[in-house]
Amino acid sequence: MPLFKTIEANSQTTVKIWKIEESHDELMQPLTLKPNSMERVLGMKSQLHQRGFLSVRHLLRAFGYTDFDLFYDEHGKPHLKDGKHISITHSFNFSAVIVSDVEVGVDIEKHRDKIQIIAHKFIDYEFDYLQKEDLDYIRKLTAIWCVKESLYKLFCVPGLSFKNCFLVIPFNITDEETVAWIDYKDKKYRYTIHFLEFEGFTCAYAIA
Template sequence: MPLYKSISINSQTTVKIWKIEESYDALFQPLNLKSQSLQRVLGMKSELHQRGFLSVRHLLHEFGYTDQDLYYDDHGKPHLKDGKHISITHSFTFSGVIVSDNEVGIDIEKQREKIEVIAHKFVDYEYNYLKSTDEDYINRLTVIWGIKESLYKLFATPGMLFKEHFLVIPFMLKDGETVAWIDYENKKYRYNTAFLEFEGFTCAYVVP
């Protein structure tokens, strides 16, 4: 299946999501990968990761880019040669790309019970409005993780911690959006964020 979803956030920002149903060969065949990308994909042990990597290149094509237009900095953050901002994610059978004139971040996560086990590692302030008895506890935890992951990708600063430096303002799943803050090295940054759910997955992104 080609494009699964396209979301026009504003005139400068678009999110595109791919549902990965194709085989490795079907995804690989039409692409013209640069040598570093070829090395990376051939070195991946999991075919699921390979297909995720290749589907992102197809999403680039949907934006009018090729693999040659994408490069990574020393922190592993992706950039586009034309100066636009990009963030990339893939999880199991979905991948996503956000492109904007401004700094952005995106994350897709599968909704899984096991997130409850690691919640104490990334949730602090949010326990003020989250209860483990809530029916939507797992889904809201997944949103919080996705938002913090998106912010981390946007900043790409080693030393930032989800639990200590990021906080997500109270929200309900039906809201589809909330505000998040980064409090880091005596500076505070405010971000609008959005999220959506589909087929047992959550996608969260920072809205410029």
């Protein structure tokens, strides 16, 4: 069982990260899935996506839940039947789940050079302090994306613009946290976001 890391963020909140090393069959074997979950898995053309989906169910088990405890609302946001808050992410060979008594969001992304190509779509203010010649440039872009994505999942207002509604203040990779703001309907919401790096990936998690 490659449970890669467990983070006790606070007394109400836990993050668990899974490193996906098993085959599809190994992941599937101990699981019991709802009919619609099984349909989703069988409908996925990519085995990478199938394994990501199944690894999330293993993380649920690590929290003491099953696939039957998880459901999604009309916006695609996951919920747990016991009322706890949950957020889910997977990227390539890592997945993560965060469970809390309060609203939360989590995101994992792989460090890839091509993030530079789409940076203008999710960054505005942050360009003021980012330097392309910085050795940490790709890592910082990835961290900013993860921070904004985790906040998007927490805030859960469909269509909110990463570029125009989310602002991440200057940070260093070694800080492993930063402050971010959401500007929505003439109100500003402040959050402290934590992030960590491992094996060429960044994971960020937001807690209300």
